[in-house]
Amino acid sequence: MDAVDSAPDGDSSGTSRPGVGGTDDRSLVAAAQSGDRAALDTLLRRHYDRVTNICRRILHNDADAADATQDALIAAVRGLGRFDGNAAFSTWLYRIATNTCLDQLRRRKRRPTAPLEQLLNVGGLLETRPFDATVVDQMAVQHALERMPDDFRVAVVLRDVADLDYADIADTLGVPIGTVRSRIARGRAWLAKELGNQTGPADRQTDHP
Amino acid sequence: MSPPPLPSDPNRPNDSAELDAVELASGRLDDSLSPEETLLAEKNPQVAGLVEHFAAVRTHLQTPAPIDATLREQHLDAVLAAFEAGAEVVTLDAARERRVKRWGTALTAAAAVAVLGAVVGTLVTRGPSRDVVTSAEVSSARSKTVESDAAIAAVTVAEVTAAGAPEAAVPAESTVDAMMTTSADAPDAAARQADLVVVSDPAQLRALATTLIADINAGTRLLPLNPCTGIDGTAIAPILINQQEALLVVAPSLDTPTTLAVVVLPSCRVESTSTN
Numbered sequence A: 001m002d003a004v005d006s007a008p009d010g011d012s013s014g015t016s017r018p019g020v021g022g023t024d025d026r027s028l029v030a031a032a033q034s035g036d037r038a039a040l041d042t043l044l045r046r047h048y049d050r051v052t053n054i055c056r057r058i059l060h061n062d063a064d065a066a067d068a069t070q071d072a073l074i075a076a077v078r079g080l081g082r083f084d085g086n087a088a089f090s091t092w093l094y095r096i097a098t099n100t101c102l103d104q105l106r107r108r109k110r111r112p113t114a115p116l117e118q119l120l121n122v123g124g125l126l127e128t129r130p131f132d133a134t135v136v137d138q139m140a141v142q143h144a145l146e147r148m149p150d151d152f153r154v155a156v157v158l159r160d161v162a163d164l165d166y167a168d169i170a171d172t173l174g175v176p177i178g179t180v181r182s183r184i185a186r187g188r189a190w191l192a193k194e195l196g197n198q199t200g201p202a203d204r205q206t207d208h209p
Numbered sequence B: 001m002s003p004p005p006l007p008s009d010p011n012r013p014n015d016s017a018e019l020d021a022v023e024l025a026s027g028r029l030d031d032s033l034s035p036e037e038t039l040l041a042e043k044n045p046q047v048a049g050l051v052e053h054f055a056a057v058r059t060h061l062q063t064p065a066p067i068d069a070t071l072r073e074q075h076l077d078a079v080l081a082a083f084e085a086g087a088e089v090v091t092l093d094a095a096r097e098r099r100v101k102r103w104g105t106a107l108t109a110a111a112a113v114a115v116l117g118a119v120v121g122t123l124v125t126r127g128p129s130r131d132v133v134t135s136a137e138v139s140s141a142r143s144k145t146v147e148s149d150a151a152i153a154a155v156t157v158a159e160v161t162a163a164g165a166p167e168a169a170v171p172a173e174s175t176v177d178a179m180m181t182t183s184a185d186a187p188d189a190a191a192r193q194a195d196l197v198v199v200s201d202p203a204q205l206r207a208l209a210t211t212l213i214a215d216i217n218a219g220t221r222l223l224p225l226n227p228c229t230g231i232d233g234t235a236i237a238p239i240l241i242n243q244q245e246a247l248l249v250v251a252p253s254l255d256t257p258t259t260l261a262v263v264v265l266p267s268c269r270v271e272s273t274s275t276n
Helices: A025-033 A037-059 A062-082 A089-107 A116-120 A138-146 A150-160 A166-173 A177-196 A201-207 B014-029 B035-043 B045-062 B069-085 B092-097 B099-114 B121-126 B135-148 B150-167 B176-182 B189-194 B202-217
Strands: B197-199 B234-241 B244-252 B257-264 B269-271
Touching: A025 A037, A025 A062, A025 A089, A037 A062, A037 A089, A037 A150, A037 B069, A062 A089, A062 B069, A089 A150, A089 A166, A089 B234, A138 A177, A150 A166, A150 A177, A150 B045, A166 A177, A177 B014, A177 B045, B014 B035, B014 B045, B197 B202, B202 B234, B202 B244, B202 B257, B234 B257
Parallel strands: B197 B234
Antiparallel strands: B234 B244, B244 B257, B257 B269
16 A cells, blocks of 8 residues: 555556656656756656645645645755655655644634544444435535545645555654554545435435334 | 435444545545555445546546736746846755855854844743643743834844845754754653754753754745644744743744744643743
């Protein structure tokens, strides 16, 4: 489940550049470190959509996510010379994006979230209706994410959107791996339960006459 | 994909059993279970249904909302412009060679932060029995400080950011890490064990903040876990000050660090001398 050092899903490059479009991240990073603008352009396009999606899921606000995306990319470019290739470039970049988003979260006025006790109580999940992918839309996903406490939302997003492994998430958040595992499990349970309740009222009537 | 009902186990509350199933299912989805846990998961009829639930959640999360192509191009243009114009890319070797120069910049930045309003001057000297101010009081005082020092702070912070960020693209080993191992007159064993920065005087705290901010903005240092959810600012380091564990917090943000504050743990009380 490690992030791979190549183009992630959702490559947004669109315009593949001759000579660099099919190159792996490591080669592109090396070229960019040497001042190759085209290589950097390809690298950034390759990861732009994923970074944006991470920021949207963490910040649940398109304007804030757009700002955070640009800030993260600039921070990455500034620190590119220090990237040593020990981790995948995607892992390194997504960690920078996460830190940018966490700073953004702390900067803005906090919004009310679900009480922790509510999140910890996953009782009833097994009785929750399975949700239909065609019924649950993106608004519902975002709405459910908005109501999650930051710690749990960030952990789930880093795992399921950024595709970071537990160790990377633990390192990024500064918490033990066991805590990461627990937060991800509880966060997923929360989302599954919330999304399961998004199905139409007619269906619920059928199930509970 | 309706999951099966909960097992009936009088010795175990349903919530607990369900929580176990949740963690097993989540771990199974991530392929992170140990062999023993895998056996447990296979024996638990609830897990398979939950894995399907969680996989569906993952699919939803990974489905990106449409991205504005124009906005994307604007962002990329801005980043590439920064790459060409000012965001100097420094290789590791080059960065090491410039270490001496960087120390000069760090000292300049530390001096700049020192004039920012309101920090910890007397906090360090007053000792553990000092008065405690509330978060609201600090916020109020901070606003006054920012107002009174607005002009100088705006200029100073801009200088710190401009001077500090490019140069900070250097391994942290010679900066904060060095302070953590050599700082303070005699850091006690507990502090070393807790990996806290021992702060012994205001100047050290300001210099530490400057270095940390530069490192964080450059992506070389991660933000620490902040358990104090009500703090309006960004925690940049755990510290030990007057034998008290605390967080060093900058406010209102890392981009505009006009105020430093010390937040004592575990109470999350904000302590500051900004009213003095």
